[in-house]
Amino acid sequence: MKTIMISLDSLRAKRLGCYGYSKPTSPYMDHIASEGVLFENAFASDIPTEAAHTSIFTGKVGLRTGIVSHGSQLNNLSKSTAWLPTMLRQAGFTTGAVDNLYQLKEWFARGFRYYINSVGNKRWIDGETINELTKPWLREHKDEDFFLFLHYWDPHTPYLPPKKYVADFYDLNKDPYDKQNNSMKPAYNHLAYPFFKHHHFDLLGPVTDAEYINALYDAEVRYLDDKLKELDNYLEELGIKEDTLLIIFGDHGESLTEHDIYWDHCGLYDTTVQVPLIMRWPNQLPSGKRVQGIVQQVDLMPTIFEAINKRDEANIQPLSLPEDIDGKSLWPSIFGEEEGTQSTIYLSECAWQAARGVRTERYKFIRTRDSGPFTRPPRELYDLYTDPEETVNLAHSQRQIAKQLEHELDTWIERILQGKEDPMERQITQDGLPFRRRIENILSNVGLTWEEWLENHSSERLEKLLNKN
Known part of the structure; x- marks a missing residue:
C-alpha cells in the first residue's frame, strides 16, 4: 500500500x-x-x-x-x-x-x-x-x-x-500600479504593514489595485x-x-x-x-x-x-x-x-492574534483573548445560514446563543486541560504574540516602539524612516 x-x-x-x-x-x-x-x-x-x-x-x-x-x-x-x-x-x-x-x-x-x-x-x-x-x-x-x-x-x-x-x-x-486607484490603502496603513512590506509587498512593487x-x-x-x-x-x-x-x-x-x-x-x-x-x-x-x-x-x-x-x-x-x-x-x-x-468543532489560533471559537453547522462563536494588530470585539457570533460571510456580529442581539456556545467552549477547555496550564495563556503572558514580536523586531531597526507605531502607523511614515536609516 x-x-x-x-x-x-x-x-x-x-x-x-x-x-x-x-x-x-x-x-x-x-x-x-x-x-x-x-x-x-x-x-x-x-x-x-x-x-x-x-x-x-x-x-x-x-x-x-x-x-x-x-x-x-x-x-x-x-x-x-x-x-x-x-x-x-x-x-x-x-x-x-x-x-x-x-x-x-x-x-x-x-x-x-x-x-x-x-x-x-x-x-x-x-x-x-x-x-x-x-x-x-x-x-x-x-x-x-x-x-x-x-x-x-x-x-x-x-x-x-x-x-x-x-x-x-x-x-x-x-495598470495595477495606477496611482488613481486607492484600494490598497487599507493594507498599506494596517498595523501589520511592516511585516508584509518585507515579506510580500516589496517583491510586488508599489501595487495600488487590491x-x-x-x-x-x-x-x-x-x-x-x-x-x-x-x-x-x-x-x-x-x-x-x-x-x-x-x-x-x-x-x-x-x-x-x-x-x-x-x-x-x-x-x-x-x-x-x-x-x-x-x-x-x-x-x-x-x-x-x-x-x-x-x-x-x-x-x-x-x-x-x-x-x-x-x-x-x-x-x-x-x-x-x-x-x-x-x-x-x-x-x-x-x-x-x-x-x-x-457536529461541533473547536477552533484556535495564537500568532497574529489569540482567539478560540466554536463552530456548528449553523453558528460560529469566537472569543478573542488578544487582538494583536487588529480591532476585534471580545466576542463574536455569526449565523452562518443567513450570513455565511460572517459580517454581522450577533453576540449582543443573540445573547443566549452566544452564552450557550461560550459555555460549551469553556467546558471543552476544562475537559481537555484537567487543571493543567492553558498553553495559550502561557504564550501570551510569557512571550507575547509571536507575530507581534516579529513586527516589533522590524520596528526596532528604525527606532520605533510598538506603542509609537500604534499612535501613528502609516506606510508613508515607515518608508521615510527606512530611507533615513
Missing part, C-alpha cells in the same frame, strides 16, 4: 472550482475530486502552519498537545507524543517527506526514513522545486509500501506565479494545479497510481482582504479555517462522492490507520490508535454511515 499526503499551504477551499469558485483555478484538482471523495466542510482545528501540521500528525488538537501558536520559542512537542510518520515507519512503511517544516521545529522530521528538506536559496519554494525533489524518490521506492508527505507552498505569500498564469485572472490592459493581488493568488493556485497534474501523471507513468491513497488538503485557508486581513491566514473565520480535503484511492473509495458533514484535519490519522488495517499487507503490522486522540475515521462518512465526524 502506498499513501501520499499532500499539504497545500494557504489554499482556501472556496477558491477551487470543485468548491464552487467560478474562475479556472483548479481544473486538475477538480478532476481528482471527480475520481474520489471531496469533503465540503473540512476544518483546521488549529492555525496557522505549525499548529495545524502538529495536529494533523498527532490526530490531536493543539490544546491537548500544547502546540497552539506558530513560531514561538516556547513550543515543544514531547518525544513521547505519538506521531503519524513514526508509527507508520514502525509498522513497516518506508517513510519520506519533501518538506521544510524542520526549519521551523525539529519534530516535523520525526519518523521519516528519508527527509528531503526543500529549502533552497530562494525566499520561497515553488511547486517545480517540490516535484523535482519528489520524482526521484518515487522512482526509487515505487515498489515498496510507503508513506510520503509533500508540502507545497503555493499559494502562500509572496504571490509570485509565472507571468503566463496571470492573464486568466486579471485584465492585462489595466484586485491585482487577489488575481495573483488565483494565478498561484492555477500554477499549483498544473504541478499536481504533473505529479499525478508521474504516478501513472510509474504504474502506481491505482495502488496509491492520495490525500490532498490545505493546512489553512487565506483571507483576501476580508475582516481587515490582507492576504494572510489569521482569524477564525471560514476564509481561513475551512480547508479543502480530497481523497482518491482507485477501487477502494467511491468516485465523485461529496461528504457534506463537518470533519477536521485531526481525522486524517485515524482514517489512514483504518485504510491500512483494511488491507492484508504481508509486510505491514496492524496499527492501533493512540490514547486521547481527537480525530475520528472518515470511512463511515465516506460510505454514508455518518454525515461527518463532528
Whole structure:
C-alpha cells in the first residue's frame, strides 16, 4: 500500500472550482475530486502552519498537545507524543517527506526514513522545486509500501506565479500600479504593514489595485494545479497510481482582504479555517462522492490507520490508535454511515492574534483573548445560514446563543486541560504574540516602539524612516 499526503499551504477551499469558485483555478484538482471523495466542510482545528501540521500528525488538537501558536520559542512537542510518520515507519512503511517544516521545529522530521528538506536559496519554494525533489524518490521506492508527505507552498505569500498564469485572472490592459486607484490603502496603513512590506509587498512593487493581488493568488493556485497534474501523471507513468491513497488538503485557508486581513491566514473565520480535503484511492473509495458533514484535519490519522488495517499487507503490522486522540475515521462518512465526524468543532489560533471559537453547522462563536494588530470585539457570533460571510456580529442581539456556545467552549477547555496550564495563556503572558514580536523586531531597526507605531502607523511614515536609516 502506498499513501501520499499532500499539504497545500494557504489554499482556501472556496477558491477551487470543485468548491464552487467560478474562475479556472483548479481544473486538475477538480478532476481528482471527480475520481474520489471531496469533503465540503473540512476544518483546521488549529492555525496557522505549525499548529495545524502538529495536529494533523498527532490526530490531536493543539490544546491537548500544547502546540497552539506558530513560531514561538516556547513550543515543544514531547518525544513521547505519538506521531503519524513514526508509527507508520514502525509498522513497516518506508517513510519520506519533501518538506521544510524542520526549519521551523525539529519534530516535523520525526519518523521519516528519508527527509528531503526543500529549502533552497530562494525566499520561497515553488511547486517545480517540490516535484523535482519528489520524482526521484518515487522512482526509487515505487515498489515498496510507503508513506510520503509533500508540502507545497503555493499559494502562500509572496504571490509570485509565472507571468503566463496571470492573464486568466486579471485584465492585462489595466495598470495595477495606477496611482488613481486607492484600494490598497487599507493594507498599506494596517498595523501589520511592516511585516508584509518585507515579506510580500516589496517583491510586488508599489501595487495600488487590491484586485491585482487577489488575481495573483488565483494565478498561484492555477500554477499549483498544473504541478499536481504533473505529479499525478508521474504516478501513472510509474504504474502506481491505482495502488496509491492520495490525500490532498490545505493546512489553512487565506483571507483576501476580508475582516481587515490582507492576504494572510489569521482569524477564525471560514476564509481561513475551512480547508479543502480530497481523497482518491482507485477501487477502494467511491468516485465523485461529496461528504457534506463537518470533519477536521485531526481525522486524517485515524482514517489512514483504518485504510491500512483494511488491507492484508504481508509486510505491514496492524496499527492501533493512540490514547486521547481527537480525530475520528472518515470511512463511515465516506460510505454514508455518518454525515461527518463532528457536529461541533473547536477552533484556535495564537500568532497574529489569540482567539478560540466554536463552530456548528449553523453558528460560529469566537472569543478573542488578544487582538494583536487588529480591532476585534471580545466576542463574536455569526449565523452562518443567513450570513455565511460572517459580517454581522450577533453576540449582543443573540445573547443566549452566544452564552450557550461560550459555555460549551469553556467546558471543552476544562475537559481537555484537567487543571493543567492553558498553553495559550502561557504564550501570551510569557512571550507575547509571536507575530507581534516579529513586527516589533522590524520596528526596532528604525527606532520605533510598538506603542509609537500604534499612535501613528502609516506606510508613508515607515518608508521615510527606512530611507533615513
